[in-house]
Amino acid sequence: MSEQANHYVITGARLADGTTTDLFVRDDVLVDEAPSGAERIAADGLLALPGLVDLHTHLREPGREDAETVRTGTEAAARGGFTAVFAMANTQPVTDDAEKAEWIKLLGERDGSCYVQPIGAVTKKLAGKELSEMGLMAKSSARVRVFSDDGMCVMDPLLMRRALEWVRPFGGVIAQHSQDSSLAGPGACCHESEISGRLGLGGWPAQAESIIIARDVQLAELTRSRLHVCHISTAEGVDVVRWAKKRGINVTAEVTPHHLLLGTREVEGYDTTFKVNPPLRTDEHIEAVREALADGTIDVVGTDHAPHAPQDKDHAFVDARPGMLGLEQALAVVMETMVNTGRMDWSTLVDRMSTTPARIGNLAGRQGVALAPGAPANIVLVDPSARASVDREASRSRSRNNPYHGRELPDPVVATFWEGRRTFQR
Numbered sequence: 001m002s003e004q005a006n007h008y009v010i011t012g013a014r015l016a017d018g019t020t021t022d023l024f025v026r027d028d029v030l031v032d033e034a035p036s037g038a039e040r041i042a043a044d045g046l047l048a049l050p051g052l053v054d055l056h057t058h059l060r061e062p063g064r065e066d067a068e069t070v071r072t073g074t075e076a077a078a079r080g081g082f083t084a085v086f087a088m089a090n091t092q093p094v095t096d097d098a099e100k101a102e103w104i105k106l107l108g109e110r111d112g113s114c115y116v117q118p119i120g121a122v123t124k125k126l127a128g129k130e131l132s133e134m135g136l137m138a139k140s141s142a143r144v145r146v147f148s149d150d151g152m153c154v155m156d157p158l159l160m161r162r163a164l165e166w167v168r169p170f171g172g173v174i175a176q177h178s179q180d181s182s183l184a185g186p187g188a189c190c191h192e193s194e195i196s197g198r199l200g201l202g203g204w205p206a207q208a209e210s211i212i213i214a215r216d217v218q219l220a221e222l223t224r225s226r227l228h229v230c231h232i233s234t235a236e237g238v239d240v241v242r243w244a245k246k247r248g249i250n251v252t253a254e255v256t257p258h259h260l261l262l263g264t265r266e267v268e269g270y271d272t273t274f275k276v277n278p279p280l281r282t283d284e285h286i287e288a289v290r291e292a293l294a295d296g297t298i299d300v301v302g303t304d305h306a307p308h309a310p311q312d313k314d315h316a317f318v319d320a321r322p323g324m325l326g327l328e329q330a331l332a333v334v335m336e337t338m339v340n341t342g343r344m345d346w347s348t349l350v351d352r353m354s355t356t357p358a359r360i361g362n363l364a365g366r367q368g369v370a371l372a373p374g375a376p377a378n379i380v381l382v383d384p385s386a387r388a389s390v391d392r393e394a395s396r397s398r399s400r401n402n403p404y405h406g407r408e409l410p411d412p413v414v415a416t417f418w419e420g421r422r423t424f425q426r
C-alpha cells in the first residue's frame, strides 16, 4: 500500500436523506467495503454530502493573477466544499476559442484543488458583435458546453437568437448576464430605490434585469434551445422565469449567496466591497429569491465569486469594479438563509448546490452524484452546528473583497474530498 493512496473509511456520517452510514473511499471511487490500510475518519454528528458544484466562478487567470489564480481560486473552492467550478470567460484574454479553453482546462489539471470546467464566451472578446468559435470550443478537448459573456449582457437580440440556435445541436446552454445596460445611466452602481436617491448613486431598476429575461426566454422558446439566467436578483425576474417554466420553456436560473443574504442597505457606508452586478436589492426581492430557490423556480445557487485586487476596489463607489467573493461562505450563507430558517431541507440543498448545477453544466455522472458505492469520491463533510466570525484575512482566495467579513455565520466545512483526494481539512 503506497502512502499516497487515497483510502478512507468515514464512519458514522449522516447523508442528505437522513440515513447514517459508513463511506469507503478507494482511490477516486466509493466502494462497498473498507479498503485495507485506509485512514479512519470519525464523522459522528457530521453530514456527508456530494461535493458542491459552482456554475459561476471567476478565476481571473490568465490576465489578472494579482487578483486570483486557478490555484488560489480552487483552494478557496475546496475550503467552501466545492469539487467542481465553472470558470467564467471574462479573463484577459477572453476564453473565446478552443485553444484558450483547452489552456484553462490544462491549468485546472495542473494547479486545481477541484475540477475546473471552462466556460466559453458567446461573442469574440465579449464585444457583443460577432459570435465566438462555440462549435470548436465544444469539439475541443475542453468539451465546452456552457457559453457566457458574463460581465456583459448579450444585448443584440439577433446575436442572442443565433447563439441559442448554435448550441442546440450539441446540448450547449447560453448563460446570460441579464442586465439591460441601456435602461440605466452610465453611472448606475446600485439598486434603484429610495436609498440610491438618498446616497446620490445612480441606480439599476429591477426591470433592467426582468426585461432581458423576458426577451431571452422567448428566444429560447423560438429556438427550442436552452437558456440559463445568471445571478437572478429581482422579484420581477423570478416571475418571468416562473411564467416561462409553466410554458415548458427550457430555462434554468441561478441565485448568488449574496443576493440571498445581503441588501441595498449594505452600500450606505459607500464600502465598495458591496458594489456588485446585479446590485444588492431590497427586502421584497430578497424574499422573492429565497422563496423561488425553495420552490425550484430558481434551480441553483451559483457563487459569482468575483475576486478583485485592492487597486480596483479602492475608488469612489461609482468608479470601483463590481464583484465580491463567494466560494468560501456559499454553503454557510445558504444554510443561514434557507436551512436554518426551515425553508429548505438538506436534500434540496444538495440538489441546488451540487446535483442540478452538475446537470446544467453537463457533468452529470461525474459530479453531483449521490454518495453510494460506485459513485465518484467527491465528498464534503459538514458540521451543521459550527459557527464563526468570518475573517477575510483567513481566506484562501488571493483577494480580500469578502462581503461577510466580521459577520457571524455557520462554519460548516470540515473536510473536502475531490476524486478521493483530500483537498481541504479544517
Ligand SMILES: NC(=O)N[C@@H](CC(=O)O)C(=O)O
Residues within 6 Å of the ligand: 058, 090, 150, 151, 152, 177, 275, 276, 277, 278, 304, 306, 307, 321, 322, 323, 324
Ligand atoms: N458580478 C460582478 O459584479 N462582477 C463580475 C462579472 C459579473 O458576474 O457580471 C466580475 O467579473 O467581476
Ligand SMILES: [Zn+2]
Residues within 6 Å of the ligand: 150, 151, 152, 177, 230, 231, 277, 278
Ligand atoms: Zn454577471
Ligand SMILES: [Zn+2]
Residues within 6 Å of the ligand: 056, 058, 088, 150, 151, 304, 306
Ligand atoms: Zn459573474
